[in-house]
Amino acid sequence: MQAESIIHWKNRKDSRYEDISGNLTSGAAYYLHMSEREDRYATIREFLQEKYPEAVSISTISRQLNMNRGSVAKYLEVLQSHGNVIMKPYGKSKLYSIAQNVAFDDLFDYISDAIVILDADLHILMVNKSFIETFNIRSGKKIIGNELSRINLALLDNPTVLENIDRILNSRVFINEMLLIERGTDRIFLTEFVSTVIPSISFTGKPGIMISLRDITTWKKTEEALKSSEQKIRTLFEEVPSGIILFREDGTILNANRASLDILGLTRFTDLEEFKLHDIMCSREIIQNLIRQGEIAELTLSCNFDRLKSHTLTSTKKSGIAYFQIVFAPVTDKTGKSSSEFFILFLDITAKKIAEKQLKERYQGIVNNLPGIVYQFYARDSGEWGVYYVNERTQEIYGVPTEPLKNWFDRYGECIAPEDQERWFDSIHDVIKRVAPWEFEGRFIKPSGEEMYIRGISQPVRLKHETVWNGIFLDITDRRMAEEALRMSEERLRGITSNLPGIVYQFYARNPREWGTYYVDERSTEVYGIPPDPVDTWILRYGDYIAPEDQERWLNSIQDVIETVKKWEFEGRFIRPDGEEMYIRVLSQPVRLRNETVWNGIILDITDRRKAEEALRRTELKEARYHSFFENTCNGVLIYEPLENGDHIIKDVNKMTASLLRMDKEDIVGKRLFEEFPDLPDPYVRDLLHRVLITEKPEFVAPLKYRNREEFPWISHYVFKLPSGEIASFMIDVTDVVKDDAKPAKRKAK
Helix, strand or coil, rough: CCCCCCHHHHHHCCCCCCCCCCCCCCCCHHHCCCHHHHHHHHHHHHHHHHHCCCCCHHHHHHHHHHHHHHHHHHHHHHHHHCEEEEEEEEECCEEEEEECCHHHHHHCCCCEEEEEEEECCCCEEEEEEHHHHHHCCCCCCCCCCEHHHHCCCCCCCCCCHHHHHHHHCCCCCCCCCCEEEECCCCCEEEEEEEEEHHHHHCCCCCEEEEEEEEECCCHHHHHHHHHHHHHHHHHHHHHCCCEEEEEEECCCCEEECCHHHHCCCCCCCCHHHEEEEHHHCCCCHHHHHHHCCCCCCCEEEEHHHHHHHHHHCCCCCCCCCEEEEEEEEEEECCCCEEEEEEEEEEEEEEHHHHHHHHHHHHHHHHHHHHHEEEEEEEEEEECEEEEEEECCCCCHHHHHCCHHHHHHHHHHHCCCCCHHHHHHHHHHHHHHHHCCEEEEEEEEECCCCCCCEEEEEEEECCCCCCCEEEEEEECCCCHHHHHHHHHHHHHHHHHHHCCCCEEEEEEEEEEEEEEEEEEEECCCHHHHHHCCCHHHHHHHHHHHCCCCCHHHHHHHHHHHHHHHHEEEEEEEEECCCCCEEEEEEEEEEEEEECCEEEEEEEECCCCHHHHHHHHHHHHHHHHHHHHHHHEEEEEEEEEEEECCCCCEEEEEHHHHHHHCCCCHHHHCCCEEEHCCCCCCCCCCHHHHHHHHHHCCEEEEEECEEEEEEECCCEEEEEECCCCCCEEEEEEEECHHHHHHHHHHHHHHHH
């Protein structure tokens, strides 16, 4: 017999119909000649089918089919019990015909529940196809006639199930239904136990058992998921920080969660029951319009709790103005049809509103103090571009008015310097194409003609049909000037270091025993005859050429600055590898780092200075004599430097000049000649000074006064050019001579 399925009568292989022609006393005899019995069942059915609708007796069947009458009676009893044949009493006789309805056996395999039928000895009488498939019983395994325990079905082979089966067999109280969980798979089965007697199958008349197993794993999981979902919804309703109020079309409040009470400053739901929703939300018309429209909506409402407290919600603990972010929606049924109930979900955003206001104020404060303006530039997929927003300070900083906003970017771009125009437009088209951050620097000429430098910076945000750049235009004029100054300073530094009578270096010390150099000017070989590489040992190699009499002082100075971390200074005699003697001066400043100190410094060749010091000492006496002569000569001495506009800056004067000009020396030096003394004959004096500057030939100046006042003297000048390019004048007071020359003229005039 094939265990994997229950075979129908119609295919002539039903394994549940046993041989009943003999005395069956053992399991082996019970299943003897299985194929022969199946053929007999099929033969009887086919015979009755041929005779249909005629009903025939047992004797007729026995005689026609040449079968034992007793066996035929038993076969017919089995076929009748399974609904395959119909018996009609005829007097004391029984007449049989084939059944035209669907037999139990034909329906048994189509039942979705797994079913097993046991006899009183717990032998398996019947199983359906679902039982075999549910428990994956392999093909070829013998089931019918086997004891239940021998098919190794762990689900039924446990003490609770076996005890319940024993109760059924002994006609005691038993459990009709059980929930069983299969080990290993965690499948859940709703198991039903039914006491039954099927004489045609058991032949004993003793009660048997039908066990039905329904796999409800999916249903249980769905049920648990539904319970979990309901619990989550209940928890969400009560624990969500947003207020939720359920209400009817007329505004009657049906339910409200704890958060809504907290937001409204209430403690009990009964505080809300007597009010309509639009009475407590401070916006009756808005709420009623939402109800009439019956659509999902999101909006912001404000509520004056002080007014609300005096009219309706007298029990609220809130005060002042509050702002609510509200989501309104109708309650719909399973079909999506709106009912007459609605709900709002609302959140107190008062703090957010205040923060937004403060943020806006801070933003305005920041924007108003930026060295530039903020803007929002857009580029649409259609090719159109422009600005959505420009800070109003654009007029103040760049001289370009905000309005009309539509063409602001074009007007601003027209002020970009001509040499930067092409680069300006190329940069814009490039970032529009790539949707990338934008950066631009260039020269900007304000409508007033003032020049400045700008820097544009922005970041893109991609939207549905356009890209928006949020950015800033900075006035970087000061920075560019500083950069230019720095560039010039670096050039000067390079010029200085390349022309220094020495070299720059960087010396480090980690401790008194570990020190060396990080950097040495490549001119070390040229100036001192010591190659820079290897740089780490350079300071040691350089020290070998310090003159013997200065060696100890050299090393002591290094150890001293390492221990005290102070600036390093040293002067001494140095003997180059080629034998040439020179004098050096070491100057450096320390910078303390985490694990070491670094000295950045210079080693100067001061040979010429040392020689010059001696020469200087010899010239100091001459300088002193010159200074004494300059200050104490009886003639005035005036030195001035020519300017491009034709005026002259007074650079120096002696005591006599200050006396002649009736001023203190400090009040004269640094003044412009013709601004300070406007009474000087001009252009006579101006032209004379220019001639001397150009021709470098001295000239005498006719007597003149610096101020047309009686107390000012007449002064004669001898003007000449100095090697420095400055102009010098010897000044002589000729007032008496001028007056004497004037007396004959007066007498003649009389």
